[in-house]
Amino acid sequence: MVVHGLLWLLPLFFTPISFLPRTCASSPSVLPELTTPKVRHSNLLRSAIQRESSDSQEDELWSPLDDQGWIPAGQSSNRGALPEKTEGYLQVFLDGGLNQQRMGICDAVAVAKILNATLVIPYLEVNAVWKDSSSFSDIFDVDHFIGILKDDIRIVRELPDEFSWSSREYYATAIRPNRIKTAPAHASLNWYLENVSPVLQSYGLAVIAPFSHRMTFDNVPTDIQLLRCKVNFQALEFVPHVRELGDALVNRLRYNSDGSYLQEITDSNVKHAGKFVALHLRFDKDMAAHSACDFGGGKAEKLSLAKYRQVMWQGRVLNSRFTDEELRSQGRCPLTPEEVGLLLAAMGFDNNTRLYLASHKVYGGEARISALRSLFPLMEDKKSLASTEERAQISGKASLLAAVDYYVSMHSDVFVSASPGNMHNALVGHRTYKNLKTIRPNMPLLGQLFLNKSLSWSDFRDSVIEGHMNRQGQIRLRKPKQSLYTYPAPDCMCAA
Numbered sequence: 001m002v003v004h005g006l007l008w009l010l011p012l013f014f015t016p017i018s019f020l021p022r023t024c025a026s027s028p029s030v031l032p033e034l035t036t037p038k039v040r041h042s043n044l045l046r047s048a049i050q051r052e053s054s055d056s057q058e059d060e061l062w063s064p065l066d067d068q069g070w071i072p073a074g075q076s077s078n079r080g081a082l083p084e085k086t087e088g089y090l091q092v093f094l095d096g097g098l099n100q101q102r103m104g105i106c107d108a109v110a111v112a113k114i115l116n117a118t119l120v121i122p123y124l125e126v127n128a129v130w131k132d133s134s135s136f137s138d139i140f141d142v143d144h145f146i147g148i149l150k151d152d153i154r155i156v157r158e159l160p161d162e163f164s165w166s167s168r169e170y171y172a173t174a175i176r177p178n179r180i181k182t183a184p185a186h187a188s189l190n191w192y193l194e195n196v197s198p199v200l201q202s203y204g205l206a207v208i209a210p211f212s213h214r215m216t217f218d219n220v221p222t223d224i225q226l227l228r229c230k231v232n233f234q235a236l237e238f239v240p241h242v243r244e245l246g247d248a249l250v251n252r253l254r255y256n257s258d259g260s261y262l263q264e265i266t267d268s269n270v271k272h273a274g275k276f277v278a279l280h281l282r283f284d285k286d287m288a289a290h291s292a293c294d295f296g297g298g299k300a301e302k303l304s305l306a307k308y309r310q311v312m313w314q315g316r317v318l319n320s321r322f323t324d325e326e327l328r329s330q331g332r333c334p335l336t337p338e339e340v341g342l343l344l345a346a347m348g349f350d351n352n353t354r355l356y357l358a359s360h361k362v363y364g365g366e367a368r369i370s371a372l373r374s375l376f377p378l379m380e381d382k383k384s385l386a387s388t389e390e391r392a393q394i395s396g397k398a399s400l401l402a403a404v405d406y407y408v409s410m411h412s413d414v415f416v417s418a419s420p421g422n423m424h425n426a427l428v429g430h431r432t433y434k435n436l437k438t439i440r441p442n443m444p445l446l447g448q449l450f451l452n453k454s455l456s457w458s459d460f461r462d463s464v465i466e467g468h469m470n471r472q473g474q475i476r477l478r479k480p481k482q483s484l485y486t487y488p489a490p491d492c493m494c495a496a
């Protein structure tokens with residue numbers, strides 16, 4: 001997991017992040033799609049469709065996590081309230097998708113606090129993959145954000161008129177002395193004091209861009225860590241229309257319109273009446289190409305993904321140096337919809353399980369999802385649960401779509417993600433903070449099991465159950481260098 005997680009960050013550090021638009025000559029998405037993905041594990045799939053799960057297995061699966069003795073930490077007040085005067089304005093430009101930007105926002109608040117600066121509501125860049133131009137206030141509730149943090153730092157929605165020249169375009173066209181371009185990955189607090197404070201003093205405004213993954217998680221005073229936690233877990237709330245749509249989806253997953261549970265309660269489904277699993281499935285072309293794994297779409301798919309790697313990363317993708325077998329046995333391949341279906345079936349989820357698919361676009365389309373649907377016929381997503389009118393405000397906007405999926409995933413009884421990445425990490429962290437059940441696929445184990453073409457269903461099931469016993473939300477303490485947004489204990493939580 002960790003290995004793959006780090007690899008996934010590589011394009012961030014290896015591709016030049018600039019303010020200039022990407023100059024890809026041709027958009028890879030216009031290449032013809034020739035793929036017809038096939039079922040890859042037909043023996044397992046056949047057995048899985050006929051599976052029967054035991055009552056005791058289902059009891060375990062659907063019961064909430066036990067109290068693990070950890071609760072969200074309160075606020076520390078040892079740094080005191082707002083400084084009497086501000087040292088100037090801090091502005092950050094955030095790259096990446098919704099969840100990478102989310103971490104950047106938390107770090108920006110912490111840096112503003114360290115510098116006694118006034119934070120300008122962060123500017124969200126349009127990402128080359130997600131292509132969403134939604135601003136901070138289109139996604140997050142700004143009043144709530146400012147209100148929750150009002151005793152910690154000063155925040156303004158916009159720069160005052162005297163700084164109105166400080167725009168994205170201004171920094172894109174020339175080198176500007178008030179812009180800090182060289183913040184190292186995971187920079188220390190001292191780095192900010194030494195390099196950004198002087199800029200604040202000289203210009204009254206410091207701009208840091210790029211600013212993703214630019215603040216260390218180690219040797220940070222407790223009150224600053226707690227402030228990062230407070231931003232992530234309390235101050236960042238989605239705008240009302242996203243929460244309302246999310247609530248509507250959650251209600252439709254749980255209940256009939258008359259308020260009764262969706263499924264008639266019979267002996268066989270009493271365990272999960274009104275409950276649902278949220279499955280985050282990031283299986284788009286970008287991810288498929290970057291992983292360099294073989295997903296069963298034959299020669300056409302292989303060529304198409306190789307071409308994509310060439311256009312997007314000029315072929316510089318570390319994984320493409322390994323064979324599919326090597327990648328799989330190291331757990332570096334995202335699970336396909338079919339594979340994640342087999343995982344859930346082996347764990348004991350039966351075909352009455354309500355599955356919410358938190359997913360943007362699945363590479364290969366319905367053909368790739370059909371195996372999963374055959375295992376979980378009660379599968380829903382935003383489209384199946386809400387009308388076009390209800391979705392009008394979020395339609396076509398990757399960040400808002402992801403926000404709705406995040407919200408529904410936070411409200412699910414069980415959350416599982418088919419591949420590591422920022423959304424997975426953000427939800428694992430947030431659900432840990434709230435002690436909610438979260439299945440973390442054991443990628444190396446699954447990779448190895450799926451390589452064995454003669455594996456029987458019962459062997460597969462037993463290995464999966466054993467290999468996921470302690471991967472359902474048990475507290476894992478953050479280790480040095482790990483992110484506090486993925487591992488909120490012990491920085492954001494206390495042992496009660």
Ligand SMILES: *[C@@H]1O[C@H](CO)[C@@H](O)[C@H](O)[C@H]1NC(C)=O
Nearest residue numbers: 049050051350351352377378
């Ligand atoms: C679920 O599986 C059982 C046993 O294989 C089968 O009889 C039943 O029709 C299936 N239900 C659905 C909704 O597919």
Ligand SMILES: *[C@@H]1O[C@H](CO)[C@@H](O)[C@H](O)[C@H]1NC(C)=O
Nearest residue numbers: 082083084087114115116197
């Ligand atoms: C921030 O303000 C506090 C007092 O409120 C002061 O002790 C500290 O040195 C200031 N730091 C900077 C970087 O200005």
Ligand SMILES: *[C@@H]1O[C@H](CO)[C@@H](O)[C@H](O)[C@H]1NC(C)=O
Nearest residue numbers: 452453454455456457459460
């Ligand atoms: C593959 O699975 C079969 C049957 O479940 C088992 O007997 C065999 O040892 C497995 N092979 C490997 C290489 O693990």
